[in-house]
Amino acid sequence: MKAWSVLSRAGRHALLAALWGPMIACAQTAAVASSQSEDAFSRARARGTLVVGVPYLAPEPAAGAKIRTPERLDTVMAQRVGQQLGLPVKVVQVDPARRLSALADGDVDVLIADRVADPGAAKHSGDARAASSGAMPSTLSDESRLNLATSDDQGTAAIPTGYAARPKAIIRSDTKLRQWKDVKGLTVCMSSAAFHAQALATQWGATVRPYRVPSDALVEVREGSCDVGLIDDIAWAPLMKFPEWKKFSSTLNEAGPRVERVWLISANDRVTRAWLTDAMQQWRREGIVQGMVEKWARDVAFDVYLDQEVPDCHG
Numbered sequence: 649m650k651a652w653s654v655l656s657r658a659g660r661h662a663l664l665a666a667l668w669g670p671m672i673a674c675a676q677t678a679a680v681a682s683s684q685s686e687d688a689f690s691r692a693r694a695r696g697t698l699v700v701g702v703p704y705l706a707p708e709p710a711a712g713a714k715i716r717t718p719e720r721l722d723t724v725m726a727q728r729v730g731q732q733l734g735l736p737v738k739v740v741q742v743d744p745a746r747r748l749s750a751l752a753d754g755d756v757d758v759l760i761a762d763r764v765a766d767p768g769a770a771k772h773s774g775d776a777r778a779a780s781s782g783a784m785p786s787t788l789s790d791e792s793r794l795n796l797a798t799s800d801d802q803g804t805a806a807i808p809t810g811y812a813a814r815p816k817a818i819i820r821s822d823t824k825l826r827q828w829k830d831v832k833g834l835t836v837c838m839s840s841a842a843f844h845a846q847a848l849a850t851q852w853g854a855t856v857r858p859y860r861v862p863s864d865a866l867v868e869v870r871e872g873s874c875d876v877g878l879i880d881d882i883a884w885a886p887l888m889k890f891p892e893w894k895k896f897s898s899t900l901n902e903a904g905p906r907v908e909r910v911w912l913i914s915a916n917d918r919v920t921r922a923w924l925t926d927a928m929q930q931w932r933r934e935g936i937v938q939g940m941v942e943k944w945a946r947d948v949a950f951d952v953y954l955d956q957e958v959p960d961c962h963g
Contacts, residue, residue: 863951
């Protein structure tokens with residue numbers, strides 16, 4: 649107290665400012681962040697529902713049919729954002745050709761799309777042929793090509809979700825398949841939502857056999873009806889952790905571009921853009937996407953366990 653009393657009034661004010669300044673600044677930052685959260689997705693808040701457009705929704709199972717894990721994490725990601733906003737979520741399928749108009753007309757509040765993360769990786773390992781536009785194989789289907797977000801999506805801002813992957817093969821460990829050139833004429837199976845996996849297998853001359861959900865494709869691999877199964881490489885290692893997949897832990901050389909999942913929003917909505925950018929940074933810090941991927945692998949492994957009706961095939 650004695651030291652305090654000898655300080656001049658100006659000195660006391662300076663000391664108080666030094667002590668309280670950082671806390672006041674933090675409080676102001678928190679207030680701004682809170683305000684941003686309240687102002688973000690204003691149209692969705694007015695509606696009372698966050699509408700998220702996705703490139704593909706798996707068909708609803710028939711009455712009495714088994715419910716199985718879908719290929720993409722789009723709905724899981726959408727639900728997570730809705731939870732952070734405190735809003736219920738409606739997920740709708742949007743034709744890629746309508747992406748911009750759906751966003752501009754307010755049919756959706758945000759879109760989930762794919763874009764090439766590293767165009768240089770479009771070249772095959774050991775193959776000098778470059779992909780068209782330096783991004784995707786020349787044989788890429790129109791559907792797969794349209795599902796890519798590009799610089800042509802003017803008026804939108806792309807915010808990475810943290811999910812990036814390329815197709816990776818699942819094959820029996822007792823086969824000699826090791827290179828993509830070896831799959832020509834063989835049957836390669838994947839989910840019907842795995843657009844880029846289908847394009848890659850088609851390019852290498854395989855017979856492509858898509859299934860409604862990934863577990864259906866993987867059951868066929870285990871039972872011997874498919875020579876190769878394809879899933880995203882980000883999910884490959886979590887799936888191979890399960891002992892029952894040890895016999896199917898061989899794979900092929902890396903090929904095809906890495907494609908990342910992004911949010912597309914109006915570039916003019918700076919508040920929503922800032923909020924979503926901050927939210928994705930939080931996801932990365934907390935490992936949210938990796939947790940989603942590991943749960944996906946666990947769920948798919950269980951789906952396969954439930955559905956497989958005959959023993960594993962052997963070479």
